[in-house]
Each structure stands twice: as C-alpha cells, then as structure tokens.
Amino acid sequence: MTGDGGCPRCRTDSVLAVLRLPATWANQAGGAREVVLCARCDAGDPVVAYFAAHGTVRPEGVDELARLLLDWIDRARPLGSPP
Numbered sequence: 641m642t643g644d645g646g647c648p649r650c651r652t653d654s655v656l657a658v659l660r661l662p663a664t665w666a667n668q669a670g671g672a673r674e675v676v677l678c679a680r681c682d683a684g685d686p687v688v689a690y691f692a693a694h695g696t697v698r699p700e701g702v703d704e705l706a707r708l709l710l711d712w713i714d715r716a717r718p719l720g721s722p723p
C-alpha cells in the first residue's frame with residue numbers, strides 16, 4: 641500500500657481527479673503539489689455533482705464534463721497565486 645489515490649483530507653478513496661501543480665505554484669502553496677477533487681470533501685462542486693447525477697461519463701457528456709473540469713482547474717489554484 642502506497643496511499644496513492646486517496647484523499648489527503650478525508651482519507652477515503654473518493655478522489656475523482658488530481659491536478660498536479662507546476663513547481664512555482666507548489667512553492668507558493670507551501671509545498672503542496674497536488675490539488676485533489678474529492679467526492680466527499682468537494683461535495684458541492686459542479687464536477688462532483690456531474691458524477692453524482694450521471695454516475696459515469698458518456699460520450700455525449702464529455703464536452704460538458706471537460707468544461708466543468710476546466711472551471712475546476714481555474715478555481716483549484718492555490719491561495720495566494722496570481723489570478
């Protein structure tokens with residue numbers, strides 16, 4: 641067991657996506673190099689809501705999910721980084 645893939649906040653395997661940050665962001669964020677999207681911790685996030693509603697990604701839903709993920713990446717920048 642390496643612990644990879646689990647949520648660092650709630651310690652479950654409810655992680656839906658992991659954003660790996662460039663080193664410059666990681667330094668500003670105090671060393672954190674990954675931002676995790678967790679079905680439990682981020683229950684109010686539109687991406688989590690998408691999976692809750694659809695269960696999986698269907699071909700016709702890829703465009704919508706891609707748009708939601710891009711929005712999430714915009715929001716997921718560490719605090720203190722430039723807009």
Ligand SMILES: [Zn+2]
Nearest residue numbers: 647650678681
């Ligand atoms: Zn979590």
